[in-house]
Amino acid sequence: MDSIDYYDRYAVPYYEETVDFCMEEQIERFVELLPESADVLDLGCGSGRDTVFLEEEGCVVTAMDGSEKMCELASIHTGKEVLHLRAEDMEFDDVFHGIWACAILGHFPPDEVKEIMRKILKALKDDGILYFSVRKGERNGKYNGRYFYDYDREALNHLLDAFPNITVLDIWKTSDVRADKSDRWFNVLLRKEKQD
Template identity: 40%
Template sequence: MDNTNKNQNTSAEQKTIEYYNSKAEEFYESTVNADMSDQYYLFEKYLGNGAHILDCGCGSGRDSKHFLENGFKVTAIDGSEELCKKASELTGLEVKHMYFQDLNFDNDFDGVWACASLLHVEKDRLPDVLKKITRALKGGGVLYASFKYGDFSGERNGRFFTDLDDESFETLIADIPELVLKEKYISTDVRPGRENEHWLNAIVIKRKELCHKSKS
């Protein structure tokens, strides 16, 4: 990617990317075996056989590997070049090095999986990123997104985080008319020793009817 695109990251977001580049092996080892079966079920029940999924911020490649093994078509992206390499090795996919603000897909995916990834986007930039994700989805397509639960926004443990609670997430989605919140629930972190951390998990659907109207 060229320097123009890279300069679109804020300093906080760039620092987060540098964190993942420098700690790619450590992050990979701590996340690649996490049990995400509940979250997979929540997402996959809305998808048809062989659905095309965008793994948006794929990290270790753990989830892309799962989806591939279950018969889905997967396109995987991540903002960390080092994690792209790790995920490519794990999955056999050519993982694309891409930042969220550079998403340029149009009606390409049945589902977008954004697991613990959008939480690194600054809050005032989240609506624009969500609009790009909405455009990437086909009508009736499904988005899974997860955020650390709360109202914190700032640097934590060397990375930038935007935490969301029920109200702030619902407000975010309400500002994008093509999207409808289907379901959400709070879960605990599945990694050992982090059971006290809570996550907001949400399923959002892109309306079919608005898609038809926009084409007319």
């Protein structure tokens, strides 16, 4: 069972567990870097929780998830069509002012995550903004049906250093929004620079 299979199988409990989480601080920091009425991709939108908040902040959001069942639930929650597409299969080119990728990249092993990052950066317009979060820790493997790769600061820097066309705007740590979890997260904001 890969991670998408997990989300298809456990879509309803996952939706119920995550739909009311508050990512307000991170979203506001992301949105203030975007132009007015920015086109934003909510990559791996899950319940659609962040899509709703981004739209309330004035963004025009494309919600996307690799799990068909999560797309169905997110569509009900957001009142809009949700694109059923895996991150590794997307082929956007210069489309979005911003991409919101909350807790997505940690589902890809180190030998695959750079290709996902390339696709994300290709989807961004020049001067576009990417927010992503990865769990701080030491996991590398399957846990309860999902693959996780956690990061320390060295591994995070190694990933970011592979992309010369970005400027890292901020990296900060936050605690998990789930009261029963003690996880810590790296939050990253970066800008895609114009190519010469």
